Amino acid sequence: MPFTIVTQGTFTQPATAVNQIIPLPSGADYFVTTNLTQMATTQATGRVVRGEWYGGGLTAVNDGLRWKKTDSTSAINIDKFSTSTASNGFTYVTSFPAPQAALTGTTITQANGAVATVTNTYSEGDTVIIYNAVGMQQISGMTFTISSVSGSGFTLLGLDSSGFAAAATAFSVRRVNQFTPVEPSFLYVTAITQAAQAQVTVSQANSVYLGQKLEFTIPGSFGMVQLNNYYQVQNLPAVVTSIVDAYNFTINVNTTNFTAFAFPASSGSPTTQLFATVAPAGQSTQFNPISGVQTGYNFTQIPFHSGVFIPYMYVPAGAQSPGGSASDVIVWAAYKMETGTINAPVPS
Numbered sequence: 572m573p574f575t576i577v578t579q580g581t582f583t584q585p586a587t588a589v590n591q592i593i594p595l596p597s598g599a600d601y602f603v604t605t606n607l608t609q610m611a612t613t614q615a616t617g618r619v620v621r622g623e624w625y626g627g628g629l630t631a632v633n634d635g636l637r638w639k640k641t642d643s644t645s646a647i648n649i650d651k652f653s654t655s656t657a658s659n660g661f662t663y664v665t666s667f668p669a670p671q672a673a674l675t676g677t678t679i680t681q682a683n684g685a686v687a688t689v690t691n692t693y694s695e696g697d698t699v700i701i702y703n704a705v706g707m708q709q710i711s712g713m714t715f716t717i718s719s720v721s722g723s724g725f726t727l728l729g730l731d732s733s734g735f736a737a738a739a740t741a742f743s744v745r746r747v748n749q750f751t752p753v754e755p756s757f758l759y760v761t762a763i764t765q766a767a768q769a770q771v772t773v774s775q776a777n778s779v780y781l782g783q784k785l786e787f788t789i790p791g792s793f794g795m796v797q798l799n800n801y802y803q804v805q806n807l808p809a810v811v812t813s814i815v816d817a818y819n820f821t822i823n824v825n826t827t828n829f830t831a832f833a834f835p836a837s838s839g840s841p842t843t844q845l846f847a848t849v850a851p852a853g854q855s856t857q858f859n860p861i862s863g864v865q866t867g868y869n870f871t872q873i874p875f876h877s878g879v880f881i882p883y884m885y886v887p888a889g890a891q892s893p894g895g896s897a898s899d900v901i902v903w904a905a906y907k908m909e910t911g912t913i914n915a916p917v918p919s
Contacts, residue, residue: 573908573909574600574601574906574907574908574909575906575907575908575909576904576905576906577595577597577599577905577906577907578595578596578597578904578905579902579903579904579905580593580902580903581900581901581902581903582900582901582903583898583899583900583901584888584894584895584896584897584898584899584900584901585897585898586897586898587897588888588889588894588895588896588897588899589888589894590696590885590886590887590888590894591885591886591888591894591901592879592883592884592885592886593883593884593885593886593903593905594879594880594882594883595880595882595883595884595905596880596882597905597907598665598882598907599624599626599663599882599884599905599906599907600625600626600906600907600908601623601624601625601626601905601906601907601908602623602624602626602661602663602884602903602904602905602906603621603622603623603624603903603904603906604621604622604886604893604894604895604901604902604903605620605621605901605902605903606618606619606620606621606893606895606899606900606901607899607900607901607902608895608898608899608900609640609895609896609899613640613643613644613645614640614643614890615642615643616642616643616890617639617640617641617642617648617890617891618639618640618890618891618896619637619638619639619890619891619892619893619895620638620639620640620647621637621638622635622636622637622638622652622660622661622886622892622893623635623636623637623638624660624661624663624884626663635651635652635660635661635893636649636650636651636652637649637650637651637652637660637891637893639891652891652892660887660892660893661884661885661886661887661893662884662885662887663882663883663884663885664881664882664883664884664885665881665882666881666882667748667881669748670700670745670746670747670748671745671746671747672745673743673744673745674689674690674691674743674744674745675689675741675742675743676688676689676724676739676741676742676743676744677689677740677741678738678739678740678741679701679704679707679710679727679732679738679739679742680732680738681732681733681734681735681737681738682731682732682733683731683732683733684726684727684728684730684731685726685727685730685731685732686719686724686725686726686727687701687717687724687725687726687727687739687742687744688723688724689723689724689725689742689744690722690723691720691722691723691724691725691744692722693717693720693725693746694720695717695718695719695720696716696717696718696749696776697716697717697720697746697749698714698715698716698717698746698747698748698749698775699714699715699717699725699744699745699746699747700712700713700714700715700744700745700747701713701715701742701743701744702742702743702744702745703741703742703743704739704741704742705739705740705741705742706737706738706739706740706741706837707732707735707737707738707739707742707837708837708838709735709834709835709836709837710730710732710834711742712846713759713774713846714747714759714774714775715727715729715730715774715775716728716729716749716774716775716776716817716818727774728817728818729761729772729773729774729775729776729818730761730774731761731762731772734833734834735834735837736836736837737837750879756850757848757849757850758773758774758775758777758778758779758848758849758850759773759774759775759846759847759848760772760773760774760787760789760832760846760847760848760849761773761774761834761847762832763795763798763826763832764826764832765826765827765828765829765831765832766825766826766827767825767827768812768813768821768822768823768824768825769821769822769824769825769826770815770819770820770821771819771820771821771822771849772818772819773818773819773849774818775818776817776818777817777818777820779811779814779820779851780811780814781811781812781813781814782810782811783810783811783851783853784808784809784810784851784852784853785808785809785810785811785822785849785850785851785852786809786849786850786851786852787799787801787809787847787848787849788847788848788849788850789832789847789848790845790846790847792835792839792845793832793833793834793835793847794829794830794831794832794833795826795829795830795831795832796830797826797829797830798824798826798829801824807823808852808853809822809823809824810822810823832847884903884905886901886903
């Protein structure tokens with residue numbers, strides 16, 4: 572059966588390559604990526620220059636083929652990659668994922684970037700909910716983006732638990748879908764500095780944008796309640812002024828004289844335990860009357876917008892992955908198999 576292209580596009584990886592989500596509203600039976608940057612170069616280590624995924628049961632659901640250059644040459648080898656191995660293959664998502672079965676962990680350390688110990692099959696950048704935390708009830712029920720993932724644990728880069736009274740001695744964890752039907756959703760706040768432009772830390776790799784307006788909801792047990800209803804009190808919105816990294820950003824609020832932000836004691840849960848959160852509340856723009864340029868407004872990510880479309884193709888980044896590395900230009904295309912009825916001649 573022939574294939575017909577249904578959608579196509581291109582993306583350029585930033586200086587730090589990131590995994591890509593490609594919405595495929597019409598679905599796909601065949602998906603291919605071509606790395607235009609690496610196709611024209613010879614690297615010291617091998618690079619994937621073309622990735623292919625076959626649907627319709629032709630291969631395992633997330634398996635595919637990768638065409639890659641061998642080390643320091645332009646010779647092409649072809650082998651199979653899959654999300655079940657370290658080779659980082661495609662993931663074709665056809666339905667909104669339900670939370671996975673719970674796992675039982677043993678410890679969460681007191682550290683800036685707390686480390687959780689639990690036997691798991693999670694992946695870098697997954698979203699999890701931690702609950703039933705013994706000794707760290709402050710975080711029970713919070714959602715985290717995980718990093719430095721191994722089969723025995725992961726790191727919570729958005730959590731500084733070094734000031735907690737004790738490490739967690741047990742916890743439960745479930746992996747959940749990292750996308751919500753409407754985005755961006757609220758984020759859990761884990762730290763706010765006392766500074767001329769306060770730095771905010773959240774538990775998930777954040778989806779805030781430069782110029783975005785924010786609304787804070789901070790329980791009294793956390794301190795820094797002055798940020799609550801900041802717009803009504805100061806007639807000024809809290810606005811994102813810079814993106815520090817995936818978990819940290821600064822705002823245009825001088826919190827130097829605000830009460831300090833800190834997690835309440837574990838022993839206070841659940842009577843004093845709520846969560847500090849921040850949610851989007853619009854975006855702030857600036858207009859230069861001389862140049863006529865408007866800045867600070869992201870027209871493709873303005874709150875609020877629909878979450879990721881289902882189905883979609885998850886294309887991981889990496890030298891041996893179809894998403895490519897830093898600054899790589901990737902062309903992709905999705906195809907559907909033509910179907911029809913073949914009418915045999917009727918005997919006379």
